Amino acid sequence: MAAISDVNPFVNAPAGDSAFARITDNVSRIAEVERPPRAWYIAFACALAILSIFLGSIGWVVWNGIGVWGTTMPAAWAFPIVNFVFWIGIGHAGTLISAILFLFRQTWRTAINRFAEAMTIFAVMCAGVFPGIHIGRPWLPYYMLPIPNQMDMWPQFRSPLEWDIFAVSTYATISIVFWYMGMIPDFATFRDRATTFWRRLCYGVVAMGWRGSSRQWHRYERAYLILAALATPLVLSVHSVVSFDFATSQLPGWHTTIFPPYFVAGAIFGGFGMVVMLAVPARQFFGLKRIIQIKHLEVMNKVLIATSLLVGYSYMMEFFVAWYSGNKYEAFTFVNRAFGQYAWSYWTMIACNVLFPQLHWFKAVRTNPVATLIIGMFINVGMWFERFVIICTSLTRDFLPSSWGYFIPTKIDFMTLGGSFGLFFTLFLLFCRYLPMVAMAEVKAFHPSAHAHEPDHHVEHAGQAPVGI
Amino acid sequence: MSDSHEPQASDSGPPPLHGLLAEYRTPAELLRASKKVRDAGFSRWDTFSPFPVHGIDKAMGIKMTILPWIVLGAGLTGLATAILLQWWTNAYDYPWLVSGKPLWSIPANVPIMFELTVLFGGVTTFIAMLVLNNLPFPSHPLDHVRRFARATDDRFFLLIEAADPKFDETDTRALIDATHPIAVEGVPEDRKTSDKLPTGIIYSLVIVTVMSAVPFALAAKARYTKSRSTRVHIIQDMDSQPKYKAQRENPVFSDGRSTRLPDPETVAVGELREDDHFWRGQDHGAWVRTFPPTFRVDEAAMLRGQQRFGIYCTPCHGFGGEGNGMVAKRADELAQGTWTPPSNLTDERIRNMPVGEIFNTITNGVRNMPAYGPQIPASDRWAIILYLRALERGHAGKIADLEPAERTGL
Numbered sequence: 001m002a003a004i005s006d007v008n009p010f011v012n013a014p015a016g017d018s019a020f021a022r023i024t025d026n027v028s029r030i031a032e033v034e035r036p037p038r039a040w041y042i043a044f045a046c047a048l049a050i051l052s053i054f055l056g057s058i059g060w061v062v063w064n065g066i067g068v069w070g071t072t073m074p075a076a077w078a079f080p081i082v083n084f085v086f087w088i089g090i091g092h093a094g095t096l097i098s099a100i101l102f103l104f105r106q107t108w109r110t111a112i113n114r115f116a117e118a119m120t121i122f123a124v125m126c127a128g129v130f131p132g133i134h135i136g137r138p139w140l141p142y143y144m145l146p147i148p149n150q151m152d153m154w155p156q157f158r159s160p161l162e163w164d165i166f167a168v169s170t171y172a173t174i175s176i177v178f179w180y181m182g183m184i185p186d187f188a189t190f191r192d193r194a195t196t197f198w199r200r201l202c203y204g205v206v207a208m209g210w211r212g213s214s215r216q217w218h219r220y221e222r223a224y225l226i227l228a229a230l231a232t233p234l235v236l237s238v239h240s241v242v243s244f245d246f247a248t249s250q251l252p253g254w255h256t257t258i259f260p261p262y263f264v265a266g267a268i269f270g271g272f273g274m275v276v277m278l279a280v281p282a283r284q285f286f287g288l289k290r291i292i293q294i295k296h297l298e299v300m301n302k303v304l305i306a307t308s309l310l311v312g313y314s315y316m317m318e319f320f321v322a323w324y325s326g327n328k329y330e331a332f333t334f335v336n337r338a339f340g341q342y343a344w345s346y347w348t349m350i351a352c353n354v355l356f357p358q359l360h361w362f363k364a365v366r367t368n369p370v371a372t373l374i375i376g377m378f379i380n381v382g383m384w385f386e387r388f389v390i391i392c393t394s395l396t397r398d399f400l401p402s403s404w405g406y407f408i409p410t411k412i413d414f415m416t417l418g419g420s421f422g423l424f425f426t427l428f429l430l431f432c433r434y435l436p437m438v439a440m441a442e443v444k445a446f447h448p449s450a451h452a453h454e455p456d457h458h459v460e461h462a463g464q465a466p467v468g469i
Numbered sequence: 470m471s472d473s474h475e476p477q478a479s480d481s482g483p484p485p486l487h488g489l490l491a492e493y494r495t496p497a498e499l500l501r502a503s504k505k506v507r508d509a510g511f512s513r514w515d516t517f518s519p520f521p522v523h524g525i526d527k528a529m530g531i532k533m534t535i536l537p538w539i540v541l542g543a544g545l546t547g548l549a550t551a552i553l554l555q556w557w558t559n560a561y562d563y564p565w566l567v568s569g570k571p572l573w574s575i576p577a578n579v580p581i582m583f584e585l586t587v588l589f590g591g592v593t594t595f596i597a598m599l600v601l602n603n604l605p606f607p608s609h610p611l612d613h614v615r616r617f618a619r620a621t622d623d624r625f626f627l628l629i630e631a632a633d634p635k636f637d638e639t640d641t642r643a644l645i646d647a648t649h650p651i652a653v654e655g656v657p658e659d660r661k662t663s664d665k666l667p668t669g670i671i672y673s674l675v676i677v678t679v680m681s682a683v684p685f686a687l688a689a690k691a692r693y694t695k696s697r698s699t700r701v702h703i704i705q706d707m708d709s710q711p712k713y714k715a716q717r718e719n720p721v722f723s724d725g726r727s728t729r730l731p732d733p734e735t736v737a738v739g740e741l742r743e744d745d746h747f748w749r750g751q752d753h754g755a756w757v758r759t760f761p762p763t764f765r766v767d768e769a770a771m772l773r774g775q776q777r778f779g780i781y782c783t784p785c786h787g788f789g790g791e792g793n794g795m796v797a798k799r800a801d802e803l804a805q806g807t808w809t810p811p812s813n814l815t816d817e818r819i820r821n822m823p824v825g826e827i828f829n830t831i832t833n834g835v836r837n838m839p840a841y842g843p844q845i846p847a848s849d850r851w852a853i854i855l856y857l858r859a860l861e862r863g864h865a866g867k868i869a870d871l872e873p874a875e876r877t878g879l
Contacts, residue, residue: 209606
């Protein structure tokens with residue numbers, strides 16, 4: 001085995017005599033280099049170690065039953081559902097960036113959409129694990145699907161939990177289709193640059209014989225537009241449906257009409273937090289600074305301020321409604337949330353989600369990659385706690401004081417939570433290594449020289465050109 | 470990739486021309502060239518670029534694709550599927566009443582209608598895009614043109630096929646030359662790549678197809694044959710547990726019972742209940758006529774009795790104890806003919822019944838009246854009897870029982 005290179009192979013300027021060629025090289029070489037930078041190996045080893053903890057803890061849970069978690073009455077949802085909502089929320093940024101920003105013609109999205117989409121898919125995969133093991137008998141999840149069976153029974157379609165199955169699986173499917181379709185032209189680029197038989201074969205198979213014909217591009221662009229139009233309401237619907245799991249129940253603290261928009265705003269917030277958290281090291285280690293520029297980080301940080309304010313507004317509104325409704329259970333729940341036994345988690349959430357992101361009002365902060373990274377981490381912590389607060393404070397203080405309790409997580413709880421990051425990062429690192437991390441075709445299409453044919457338009461487009469190669 | 474078939478007469482010699490390929494450096498040049506070729510009236514030609522070139526559709530005269538209509542159809546199919554699925558499963562095939570919700574109401578079914586519309590539409594978009602674009606398209610004569618590899622990188626190409634009726638090698642080449650390409654090249658037909666799948670792949674596909682039918686065949690066999698062997702549990706479920714259940718045979722004990730009886734003469738903690746008067750309403754085998762000495766007869770006990778009587782006895786015996794509670798009234802209404810009415814507790818007979826016997830009636834039930842001992846603590850049973858006595862007294866009251874002052878008010 002050849003020695004792992006100590007120097008980052010991606011620091012050099014990309015090769016090529018035109019802007020298009022440089023974009024191609026800048027992105028393709030990441031997947032083509034024989035030995036990725038040492039940092040990749042270290043990261044991958046850590047991710048695998050954490051993944052093995054994840055698999056081990058899941059094995060333990062399946063073998064012994066879910067009693068090895070702290071999940072028990074009255075907190076019957078606890079960590080697994082907190083983690084589920086956390087991951088599914090993160091999964092929202094990818095499709096938001098690729099679909100909604102596409103419809104709004106936000107050209108800057110091309111720099112980050114591909115790996116945001118990848119992040120979406122991996123996050124949805126992590127999310128999917130949790131309900132699967134939380135049902136206690138993970139070999140029976142097909143009960144939730146409308147499959148003809150020997151009991152002659154059907155799922156209950158008026159239940160939000162059933163809506164959830166459809167929403168999450170539709171979301172996963174459409175995200176994968178969207179992601180894969182976006183990658184076809186880039187796979188073709190990889191195939192045409194391949195120097196070995198196996199690379200040519202593998203990328204050739206997934207590129208499906210794409211040759212960049214304009215007649216094909218015509219249908220491809222239509223298809224992309226339609227998918228974006230379909231995925232846009234889908235993004236908004238998924239977390240709304242997840243919020244129905246809570247909002248349609250009678251529990252004080254869950255039973256509120258603000259939940260769907262509040263959950264969607266939170267999901268976008270958390271998702272963007274994760275995107276910046278991944279973007280900063282990715283552009284650093286893979287030499288993508290020319291494509292993912294500071295100005296892209298800045299735009300995302302602005303999105304973070306906006307969504308942070310939305311989330312903060314929702315927190316306030318919950319309190320206002322609790323007071324304004326005159327409902328004493330509702331009022332108690334919210335006073336309990338802020339000052340009760342879980343006050344520590346509530347104030348962690350407020351600090352991470354509402355206070356820290358305000359630092360982005362300062363240009364020096366939002367254009368600083370390190371600060372971006374740190375605030376992104378805080379946001380992720382805060383969004384995890386948001387779900388924890390919603391689930392645990394409400395469940396442990398419901399109507400009957402006789403059934404009140406306090407949820408205490410076990411070691412296994414922490415192992416499954418932490419371990420899910422292992423799954424996420426393993427997949428993400430493999431993605432960085434083998435798949436096109438940036439949508440090359442899209443970046444090229446928005447490069448100023450792609451518009452040189454209409455000189456009057458040139459200036460206008462150059463102003464918002466996403467990439468300065 | 471090997472070509473197994475014998476070279477035929479037409480295969481020998483230099484391969485025929487597939488078309489002419491021109492290369493351009495910028496999208497603008499490609500656009501200009503495309504307009505020329507379009508205006509020259511060609512039909513079998515195409516351009517290739519690493520990204521969709523803005524305006525190429527018009528320059529080439531590409532007609533709008535029917536893709537959106539296909540997606541519309543698929544979306545509506547998804548919607549209809551969701552409606553039918555939910556209605557048929559929950560309202561028709563297995564009517565499922567959940568907390569009094571209507572079996573079929575649109576609002577609760579909207580989320581899944583929406584999801585399936587998007588799912589069908591989205592997946593169809595992708596598949597229709599592939600099908601309309603003739604993808605996957607494994608091999609093409611252009612794959613053997615070296616310079617064409619840059620079509621997915623940074624160059625722009627134009628190909629006019631020799632199969633086009635207007636194609637003429639010299640004229641077409643002149644037309645292309647006039648568009649100032651970097652290079653023009655004749656693309657030969659591909660003779661090297663076979664049109665056929667490699668035999669290995671065909672055989673493995675056949676084998677996989679046949680093998681995949683095996684599980685279904687086994688399932689079908691199991692459906693239509695009988696078996697004496699027990700069901701195979703791949704994963705042991707809760708219905709099979711390694712334990713002896715109550716009321717089942719048990720070889721471990723000589724009497725063969727799983728449920729163990731307490732040893733004779735044993736008494737559970739706090740269950741001694743020696744005081745016959747209080748616990749059984751008896752004194753040396755005879756029904757007592759007095760309240761037990763440990764039971765304090767006072768107003769609090771009376772009120773407690775009234776309240777408990779209201780809870781436990783009124784449904785059948787009625788608030789006045791006359792045997793006309795809600796249950797009795799309903800039974801009369803149904804007139805099924807099998808009903809034993811609850812006794813009128815203000816009756817002479819009950820009025821003279823020893824309290825001990827009434828206590829026993831409440832505790833163990835009588836004939837058609839169920840036992841309430843397990844539900845009502847003993848002291849409450851005495852309180853109920855105290856209140857019952859007051860009720861009876863009220864019913865049997867005479868004018869002489871009232872104070873003179875009260876009599877005048879009547």
